Amino acid sequence: MGTDTDRDFAAFVAARSQKLFGIAMALTGHRHQAEDLLQTVLARAYRRWSRIRGEPEAYVRRALYHEQVSRWRSAMHRLELLTDRTPQVARAADTDRVDLGLALRAALRRLAPKHRAVLVLRYLEGLSDEEIAEMLGCRPGTVRSQVTRALQRLRQMCPDPIDLSVVRR
Amino acid sequence: MPSELDADLREVIRHLAQEPAPAGLAEAAMRRARCQRRVWTAVGAAAAVAVVGVATPAVVRSALPSSDGPPLAQAEDLPSVPVEGSPPVAVAGTPVHLAGAPSVKVREPGWTRPQLVVVAYSGGPDLAGAVVLDPETGEYLQYPFWSAVPSPDGTQMIVRAGLGTADDPARTGVLDVRTRTVRWIDGLTGQGSWSPDGQEILLVSRDQPYGTGFAIVDAATLTGTHVPFPFGGFDPVWTPDGDQFALTVAPDVVNPADPHRLKGVNFYDRTGQFVRAIPADVAVHAPSDFSPDGTSVALYNMFHKEVKIVDVATGDVRHVIVLTDHVFDSLGWIDDSHLLLRLSPGRLEPTYLAVVDLAGTVVETVTLPDQLSTAGLLWVRPAEGLGDQAAHLAF
Numbered sequence: 001m002g003t004d005t006d007r008d009f010a011a012f013v014a015a016r017s018q019k020l021f022g023i024a025m026a027l028t029g030h031r032h033q034a035e036d037l038l039q040t041v042l043a044r045a046y047r048r049w050s051r052i053r054g055e056p057e058a059y060v061r062r063a064l065y066h067e068q069v070s071r072w073r074s075a076m077h078r079l080e081l082l083t084d085r086t087p088q089v090a091r092a093a094d095t096d097r098v099d100l101g102l103a104l105r106a107a108l109r110r111l112a113p114k115h116r117a118v119l120v121l122r123y124l125e126g127l128s129d130e131e132i133a134e135m136l137g138c139r140p141g142t143v144r145s146q147v148t149r150a151l152q153r154l155r156q157m158c159p160d161p162i163d164l165s166v167v168r169r
Numbered sequence: 170m171p172s173e174l175d176a177d178l179r180e181v182i183r184h185l186a187q188e189p190a191p192a193g194l195a196e197a198a199m200r201r202a203r204c205q206r207r208v209w210t211a212v213g214a215a216a217a218v219a220v221v222g223v224a225t226p227a228v229v230r231s232a233l234p235s236s237d238g239p240p241l242a243q244a245e246d247l248p249s250v251p252v253e254g255s256p257p258v259a260v261a262g263t264p265v266h267l268a269g270a271p272s273v274k275v276r277e278p279g280w281t282r283p284q285l286v287v288v289a290y291s292g293g294p295d296l297a298g299a300v301v302l303d304p305e306t307g308e309y310l311q312y313p314f315w316s317a318v319p320s321p322d323g324t325q326m327i328v329r330a331g332l333g334t335a336d337d338p339a340r341t342g343v344l345d346v347r348t349r350t351v352r353w354i355d356g357l358t359g360q361g362s363w364s365p366d367g368q369e370i371l372l373v374s375r376d377q378p379y380g381t382g383f384a385i386v387d388a389a390t391l392t393g394t395h396v397p398f399p400f401g402g403f404d405p406v407w408t409p410d411g412d413q414f415a416l417t418v419a420p421d422v423v424n425p426a427d428p429h430r431l432k433g434v435n436f437y438d439r440t441g442q443f444v445r446a447i448p449a450d451v452a453v454h455a456p457s458d459f460s461p462d463g464t465s466v467a468l469y470n471m472f473h474k475e476v477k478i479v480d481v482a483t484g485d486v487r488h489v490i491v492l493t494d495h496v497f498d499s500l501g502w503i504d505d506s507h508l509l510l511r512l513s514p515g516r517l518e519p520t521y522l523a524v525v526d527l528a529g530t531v532v533e534t535v536t537l538p539d540q541l542s543t544a545g546l547l548w549v550r551p552a553e554g555l556g557d558q559a560a561h562l563a564f
Contacts, residue, residue: 004381004400006199013195021194022186035191042198050360051292051545052471062515104181123179124186137515154178 009046012056020060026120027068029109041067062135065121069113069136107157115150118143252357252384254343254391257350262310265300269538271522271564277532282503282524284552284563289317289326292545300540301326301346307559310349316360316546317344320367323550325388327361327370341372343388352391357384360404362456364411369393371407371414373400383414385439398441405437407456408481409463413438417452433484434468447484451477457501467508469496476508478527488527500549507532511547519543535564 013020020042024034041063045052052059108116114136121132129140129147136143271287291299291314299317300309314328326344328351341361342353357372357379364371370386379395383405386393405414418432433448451468458467460478465487469476473496478488490508497520498511506527513520519542522535541547552563 009199010195013198017190017194021190022188025188026182026186029185031188034188035194038194039198039201042194043201046198046202048292048545055470104178105185108181108185119178120182123182137518 103158118146255353257352262312265309265311267538272536280532286552288550289548290544291316305556396441409459490529
């Protein structure tokens with residue numbers, strides 16, 4: 001590619017890398033996986049840079065969510081998930097706030113990517129159900145049901161005192 | 170109100186997101202993209218007769234609005250430099266079979282239009298090169314170029330190649346669709362813009378040997394003069410009269426709360442001298458964005474759900490076409506009151522074509538086969554002049 005494109009692209013990544021890597025971290029929960037996810041999406045964005053008009057950040061953010069969901073559908077990544085270290089389930093008796101955070105973090109890693117994606121969009125990006133639906137290309141009702149299932153799953157993996165509520169926006 | 174534990178979940182996710190980003194992300198992504206590109210090129214080059222090297226999409230048809238420099242002014246006070254093209258060399262294309270044909274669904278009773286045909290596409294997710302229609306044989310041929318932009322009469326294409334490195338400079342050329350030969354101009358990049366009469370090509374440069382500037386090149390001889398000009402991220406496009414070019418301009422100071430907002434469209438004469446400006450918060454992308462009568466221009470930002478029809482003389486917004494799907498591209502005007510748009514239900518979803526009127530009514534949709542629906546660039550022309558073997562491609 002031309003130097004001009006490289007310059008534009010590098011400037012964009014430099015300005016947005018922390019935010020984008022943060023999303024990738026929240027989506028994967030693992031630094032190496034986050035880096036691989038973000039590089040994959042950025043490489044695709046770079047190839048299509050001339051076509052990404054006006055909103056490269058929006059394109060990359062959306063691509064991160066879609067890539068994370070789609071890549072985990074592949075057999076290879078399913079295998080990675082299965083062979084990953086299973087986190088310990090938190091017990092109520094020894095769960096103070098630090099433990100709760102660790103338990104939540106571990107439980108998040110065990111969520112299905114689509115469930116994790118809706119939680120990241122809601123809790124990290126602060127999007128409404130309608131905005132999440134627009135981002136993921138589904139209906140708001142689907143988003144609400146995914147959030148509900150995700151929180152139910154978290155409750156199962158992190159029993160009392162975790163009592164996560166579903167907050168409608 | 171969120172519960173306390175709801176807040177805990179938010180805190181955990183935000184804590185995860187505070188992990189410091191690794192250094193060199195951009196470089197790593199570019200390396201990865203180039204490695205993939207070399208794989209594609211190896212496949213494409215094996216079928217090519219002429220040595221065409223590794224192609225690259227060197228132009229920013231539109232890119233991140235300028236946030237790292239001053240707004241565009243006019244031609245710099247530097248000497249102009251002559252440019253010259255090479256003799257034609259043969260290039261072979263590999264036949265591509267489309268997975269189906271465009272399927273038209275008229276949604277407004279009584280709506281009719283001239284037949285169209287897809288003459289070129291490029292930039293698809295699994296596509297190594299640009300695909301060009303041979304209007305005589307009806308074959309779609311894949312060439313090792315990054316893009317192919319058809320001339321107004323469809324007989325020639327502006328094509329691009331080269332990595333932009335010292336040993337593989339960015340090159341722009343003109344492909345003769347019938348003879349399957351290409352003439353190259355080294356050092357100039359940019360997707361290129363055909364003059365309305367098809368006699369000239371507007372090309373830009375943002376690197377050595379010319380530096381940042383543009384050249385208006387005679388399409389027949391590929392000779393012209395390079396003019397230094399401080400381009401930003403957007404490429405210039407010809408105006409319908411062929412006397413000026415239009416350029417989207419970013420704000421002098423970028424608003425952090427709305428960093429992608431644009432400032433307007435500036436018009437320059439053929440020497441690069443500023444002529445006038447109109448305000449606009451969306452961009453002009455191609456000469457085909459101007460209406461047939463030349464009084465309006467369709468402006469849009471990719472992935473927005475609206476197109477603004479702006480008075481070319483005053484910048485007044487005449488119409489705002491509000492759509493339910495995202496605008497991926499505008500392919501041109503069918504007539505003075507209908508636009509052919511490429512839309513997408515989601516930003517990563519396949520695209521389809523839609524003819525919309527200025528009130529936003531979708532009068533027709535066209536479903537595209539996979540290769541076309543996922544292409545980065547897609548070019549459509551009137552189907553007139555197709556050979557008998559290509560007639561079935563018209564829709």
